[in-house]
Amino acid sequence: MDALAGIIRETLIVAAVLCFPVLFVATGIGTLVAVLQAATQVQEQTLTLLPKMLAVGAMIALFGAFGLGLCGSLFTDAIRMLPQIVRAAP
Numbered sequence: 001m002d003a004l005a006g007i008i009r010e011t012l013i014v015a016a017v018l019c020f021p022v023l024f025v026a027t028g029i030g031t032l033v034a035v036l037q038a039a040t041q042v043q044e045q046t047l048t049l050l051p052k053m054l055a056v057g058a059m060i061a062l063f064g065a066f067g068l069g070l071c072g073s074l075f076t077d078a079i080r081m082l083p084q085i086v087r088a089a090p
Contacts, residue, residue, distance in 0.1 A: 003084035007077065014074050018067045022059050029055045 029051050037043060060067075 003081045007074075007081055007085070010074060010077065014070050017070065021063070022056055025055050025059055026052045 030048060033048050033051055037047060
């Protein structure tokens with residue numbers, strides 16, 4: 001059971017490492033655009049979506065290899081721990 005708990009814990013950490021930076025960038029860009037829209041009183045919906053999409057796309061392009069490396073490492077760890085997980089099952 002400890003092996004399964006370890007894999008689940010590692011999976012949650014990898015998910016957080018992959019998601020939180022992208023969410024922070026999207027939130028920051030959204031906030032900046034909202035402040036700009038409030039200052040200029042231009043309420044166009046495409047102005048909020050396009051900068052966030054570009055920023056998230058740039059983050060994925062820059063750090064995608066790192067994320068795939070983390071996912072690959074997690075996969076190999078899960079496969080390596082599979083006999084311990086199966087042995088611990090009742």
